[in-house]
Amino acid sequence: MRIRDLRADDPAEHDAAVALWHAAGLTRPWNDPRADLEQALAGPSSSVLVAVDDGGGLLGAVMLGHDGHRGWMYYLAAASRGRGIGRALVAAAEERLAPHVSTVQLMVRADNGAAAAFYDRLGYAPSDATVWQRVIHDDPARSASATLLG
Numbered sequence: 152m153r154i155r156d157l158r159a160d161d162p163a164e165h166d167a168a169v170a171l172w173h174a175a176g177l178t179r180p181w182n183d184p185r186a187d188l189e190q191a192l193a194g195p196s197s198s199v200l201v202a203v204d205d206g207g208g209l210l211g212a213v214m215l216g217h218d219g220h221r222g223w224m225y226y227l228a229a230a231s232r233g234r235g236i237g238r239a240l241v242a243a244a245e246e247r248l249a250p251h252v253s254t255v256q257l258m259v260r261a262d263n264g265a266a267a268a269f270y271d272r273l274g275y276a277p278s279d280a281t282v283w284q285r286v287i288h289d290d291p292a293r294s295a296s297a298t299l300l301g
């Protein structure tokens with residue numbers, strides 16, 4: 152297994168990552184994982200890392216980025232469980248983020264006890280802070296153009 156950046160110029164790899172995220176149950180009707188992936192690849196402080204086998208087949212993926220204060224991980228998924236793929240992706244994400252931030256964080260959905268157990272095993276713990284949010288618009292095209300404008 153090898154961890155590397157998802158190839159921005161390989162549409163088949165984009166498709167494979169999005170398919171993996173769907174199969175792993177990470178997507179919701181109100182999210183667009185393909186748009187998220189493209190924005191992460193376009194951003195100066197965000198990336199998508201993949202785990203691949205010797206033949207280049209996708210074994211796992213994670214999206215990551217930092218905002219100057221904290222590092223974030225999203226969309227962590229392993230194509231097959233219990234083989235160390237998730238652990239390797241988190242380690243690679245932490246290594247990528249370490250020059251920029253001292254803390255890495257993520258959100259775990261309340262019903263995803265398996266993910267909570269996985270992160271606990273890796274030394275992560277729930278924060279005292281709660282995540283607050285507000286939907287500021289529901290126009291995907293507007294988010295995409297905002298990215299293009301920087």
Ligand SMILES: CC(C)(COP(=O)(O)OP(=O)(O)OC[C@H]1O[C@@H](n2cnc3c(N)ncnc32)[C@H](O)[C@@H]1OP(=O)(O)O)[C@@H](O)C(=O)NCCC(=O)NCCS
Pocket residue numbers: 175176177226227228229230231232233234235236237238239257258259260263264265266268269270272273
């Ligand atoms: C969460 C996920 C990425 C873990 O990946 P994985 O490759 O199966 O995990 P690993 O094999 O690297 O496991 C790493 C450690 O966590 C432990 N672990 C993994 N899943 C666990 C679980 N459900 N309960 C308890 N421990 C678990 C492993 O035993 C292993 O421990 P060890 O290395 O100390 O022996 C994977 O289960 C997955 O794709 N889940 C669906 C998507 C998801 O929920 N993503 C997280 C969104 S927040």
